[in-house]
Amino acid sequence: MTVAERELNSVAAQLAGRQEESEHSHKHLVELSREFKKNVPEEVREMVAPVLKSLQAQKCAQLCVYFGSLSAPSVSSSPRSSVVSLRPR
Numbered sequence: 617m618t619v620a621e622r623e624l625n626s627v628a629a630q631l632a633g634r635q636e637e638s639e640h641s642h643k644h645l646v647e648l649s650r651e652f653k654k655n656v657p658e659e660v661r662e663m664v665a666p667v668l669k670s671l672q673a674q675k676c677a678q679l680c681v682y683f684g685s686l687s688a689p690s691v692s693s694s695p696r697s698s699v700v701s702l703r704p705r
Contacts, residue, residue, distance in 0.1 A: 617625075653661065
């Protein structure tokens with residue numbers, strides 16, 4: 617196995633682990649949300665709804681910036697070239 621293949625396997629394993637953690641966190645968040653809706657009076661839910669929506673919008677904005685940065689063109693690191701590369705980073 618080449619060095620590149622080992623590195624690729626390592627990165628793939630890390631990504632799989634992160635995805636698993638993300639799925640677990642999402643399931644836990646859904647569970648907490650259901651418990652909150654079930655156990656908290658309607659008037660309290662209405663009071664915290666704007667805060668929850670604001671946090672959700674902030675998270676969506678962060679994800680949009682993150683995914684946008686992945687697809688943004690990267691500048692070549694060569695000092696002789698000022699050409700922008702269209703390949704993702």
